[in-house]
Amino acid sequence: MFNYIVDNFGYLLEKLREHVMLFLFSWVAALVVGILIGIVATRKGNERSGKILLAVTGAAQAVPSIAVIAIAFIFLGIGATPAIFALFIYSLVPITFNTASGLMGVPPALKQAARGMGMTDMQILFHIEIPVSLRPIASGARSAATITIGAATIASAIGAGGLGEIIFIGLQLMKTDMILAGALFTAALAVTVDGLLALVERLLISPGLAVEEI
Amino acid sequence: MFEYLSQNWTTLLGQLGRHLTIIGIALPIAMAISVPVGIAISGNRRVARAVISVAGVFMTIPSLALFGLMVILLAPFHAGIGVPPAVVAIVVYSLLPMIRNTLVAVQAVDRGVISAARGMGMKNFQVLVRIRLPLAIPIIMAGVRNAAVLGVSVTTIAYLVGAQGLGYFIFAGLSRSRFDMIVTGAVSVGLLGIATNYLLLLLEDLITPRGIKISRKQ
Amino acid sequence: MSIECVDLVKKYGEVVAVDHVNLTFDEHKLSILIGPSGCGKTTILRMLNGLVPRTGGDIRYDGVSIGDMDPIALRRSIGYVIQEIGLFPHMSVYDNIATVPRLLKWNETRIRERIMELLDLVNLEPDRFMNQYPSQVSGGQRQRIGVARALAADPKILLMDEPFGAIDPINRERLQDSFLEIQRHIQKTIVFVTHDIREAVKLGDKIAILDEGKLIQYDETLTVINQPENEFVENLLGSDRALKGLELLRVNDNYDRNFFSFPAEGGLTVKDGLERLRSERRTFGFVQTDKRRLAGYILGKDLERDEKRGNTARKLDEHVKPIESIQPYGTLMEAISLMVTTGLTSVPVVDDRQNLLGVIRFRDVFERIEAMAGTGGE
Numbered sequence: 014m015f016n017y018i019v020d021n022f023g024y025l026l027e028k029l030r031e032h033v034m035l036f037l038f039s040w041v042a043a044l045v046v047g048i049l050i051g052i053v054a055t056r057k058g059n060e061r062s063g064k065i066l067l068a069v070t071g072a073a074q075a076v077p078s079i080a081v082i083a084i085a086f087i088f089l090g091i092g093a094t095p096a097i098f099a100l101f102i103y104s105l106v107p108i109t110f111n112t113a114s115g116l117m118g119v120p121p122a123l124k125q126a127a128r129g130m131g132m133t134d135m136q137i138l139f140h141i142e143i144p145v146s147l148r149p150i151a152s153g154a155r156s157a158a159t160i161t162i163g164a165a166t167i168a169s170a171i172g173a174g175g176l177g178e179i180i181f182i183g184l185q186l187m188k189t190d191m192i193l194a195g196a197l198f199t200a201a202l203a204v205t206v207d208g209l210l211a212l213v214e215r216l217l218i219s220p221g222l223a224v225e226e227i
Numbered sequence: 228m229f230e231y232l233s234q235n236w237t238t239l240l241g242q243l244g245r246h247l248t249i250i251g252i253a254l255p256i257a258m259a260i261s262v263p264v265g266i267a268i269s270g271n272r273r274v275a276r277a278v279i280s281v282a283g284v285f286m287t288i289p290s291l292a293l294f295g296l297m298v299i300l301l302a303p304f305h306a307g308i309g310v311p312p313a314v315v316a317i318v319v320y321s322l323l324p325m326i327r328n329t330l331v332a333v334q335a336v337d338r339g340v341i342s343a344a345r346g347m348g349m350k351n352f353q354v355l356v357r358i359r360l361p362l363a364i365p366i367i368m369a370g371v372r373n374a375a376v377l378g379v380s381v382t383t384i385a386y387l388v389g390a391q392g393l394g395y396f397i398f399a400g401l402s403r404s405r406f407d408m409i410v411t412g413a414v415s416v417g418l419l420g421i422a423t424n425y426l427l428l429l430l431e432d433l434i435t436p437r438g439i440k441i442s443r444k445q
Numbered sequence: 446m447s448i449e450c451v452d453l454v455k456k457y458g459e460v461v462a463v464d465h466v467n468l469t470f471d472e473h474k475l476s477i478l479i480g481p482s483g484c485g486k487t488t489i490l491r492m493l494n495g496l497v498p499r500t501g502g503d504i505r506y507d508g509v510s511i512g513d514m515d516p517i518a519l520r521r522s523i524g525y526v527i528q529e530i531g532l533f534p535h536m537s538v539y540d541n542i543a544t545v546p547r548l549l550k551w552n553e554t555r556i557r558e559r560i561m562e563l564l565d566l567v568n569l570e571p572d573r574f575m576n577q578y579p580s581q582v583s584g585g586q587r588q589r590i591g592v593a594r595a596l597a598a599d600p601k602i603l604l605m606d607e608p609f610g611a612i613d614p615i616n617r618e619r620l621q622d623s624f625l626e627i628q629r630h631i632q633k634t635i636v637f638v639t640h641d642i643r644e645a646v647k648l649g650d651k652i653a654i655l656d657e658g659k660l661i662q663y664d665e666t667l668t669v670i671n672q673p674e675n676e677f678v679e680n681l682l683g684s685d686r687a688l689k690g691l692e693l694l695r696v697n698d699n700y701d702r703n704f705f706s707f708p709a710e711g712g713l714t715v716k717d718g719l720e721r722l723r724s725e726r727r728t729f730g731f732v733q734t735d736k737r738r739l740a741g742y743i744l745g746k747d748l749e750r751d752e753k754r755g756n757t758a759r760k761l762d763e764h765v766k767p768i769e770s771i772q773p774y775g776t777l778m779e780a781i782s783l784m785v786t787t788g789l790t791s792v793p794v795v796d797d798r799q800n801l802l803g804v805i806r807f808r809d810v811f812e813r814i815e816a817m818a819g820t821g822g823e
Contacts (some may be wrong), residue, residue, distance in 0.1 A: 074424075077383050130517075184294075
């Protein structure tokens, strides 16, 4: 296997780059849009839409990524751009869900105290609501990253470019070293990104919110 | 598209059956591993955290990559293709949710409640059956539900390693550029995922003791 | 700054939560809003800082209508404490308290000084607590921090909505006592909502009683206790309301500085004792050391018994009995309590060195109660 890696390093790197692009474009876009939607859906007066949003995204999380990718490929053709769009939709779901439910979970007493002290609605959003719900938002973003890389792998197996292509071809040709190289690179990418995000999570979240896990 | 559906109705059902079978084999195996492990590590915080971290790492690995590894690892046993790698992959992905939920379920039962029960003269076995289990089962069920939904997704991909299942419609459809097949596949797995989640949610609700449901509302 | 509620009304659809209430909260005084659930007390409080918009009537701050004010600016100038406190869990104690000053753009040095001052005021060691997080401190401490946070920008007005409601009874007493101390120092205009009549009596200068949105009675605490407007108020005060008033009155204003006492030294005999008692027409006398310290008391009856047996030459010392005393800042309630415990109708009043100052008698207390019921307090 190491021979394969050495011989085809350029190819591997190129696929890695493609994979990272697939992941970054879709995930970052989903973060921005998802958090925005989550915020809007939880504003005063939008309670009904908020509940509907939660129900829809809750159920939609059970849809396998391949389904979303396949539909995107039907309507938009095969390639990196349709894949990015599909991945965007796919990771939008958990991010929006976690943002909305996190914001809904902010104790009303906090918002009331803040209002009573004279904070404007914007100030309450940025200084109270978001920091307090940072934990669910961050964990949603992190798990979205993991499943997006996974979905990107599948997308790349069917023509979007990326590391999945290597695994896929390797499987078809029954070439063990290809499979291994592809699998290891993909796994390494996923674990690294997750580790980085875990670090960011720990740095971002106020020590005051630390809850003992397990 | 509906033409395709009416003509290939039996194929659809057949693949659905295989899809469900794979999940049906994997889940009990996953439970058989996770629940005892969860109970075993519940005593030691550090071990628990370590095990959860490892299971977490497994979960980060993309399914296709895991399949790739499975194929290679299981090849010597002639089990590298078809159902076995799919089952193994589902088991691996289920470890995190199931072990974590078992842990929570074990630790969730208040010490006070156990003391009260023992104080009333319940023997250990009775404590287990009358108190621990009814309280723990809903939580464990949640883990199973999580795993099942994952299973639907993983099994769909498993088609690529020869496991059959609903992935057939998607991947075969892609290679033949037959939109009606692809849509059938995509819609059926999407619906299967949602339905699995929903039905197991209902089941979870059914087996949750009423008192817990009421206290949760508070 | 005084607050005036003029014909205040709040309706939720058809339901009238606040029904034409007219109230003035005096400057520097602690006014209580009390009543059963749903009486409108919290609604009124929330209308004072504009969290709940009013349906009718007006609220005036030193004459200026609330409608002419910017609600955000108003809220930043009023301290607000709610029952759950609402300390921001993601901020340190320091940052929590600094919230309003920062909104008002104070400079950080000034803020830091102020926070040290405030933590001191609420009896929390600044160095210890400044950098803690709300999850790390106890419930009672959180309440104090909440009060400090409300006082941070030195508002003239404090609005408090059952701030001590979620605390256990023992800590609640302590918090109330601390709060009374704080109020002595800071003298703010405070509007305080509670459903606990004991708390109301203990803390309030004036009490406003509400029922179903209407104001039933608004008066000084003692007046409300002694002249309840109607049966509803009587029930609210409880069957022991007369006694509640006694908790507010101090021995200081009510004792007799004339008393009779025997010197502890001097070797007086029973005969001497009886002579003196009879000439003063008293049934007992205190015993004082030559330094004026209280040493006990002597009952005339005991002396008479000796007289009957012809032991008049016996030393007076032998009949000295120990006695419980009370200090001037003690309440009449405590005085009565002592009387019940000792079985005596008089209690000696002493200073903190046990020097005898005077005596308080049951009839003094009783006369006081009668006076209050008649003239309605001072």
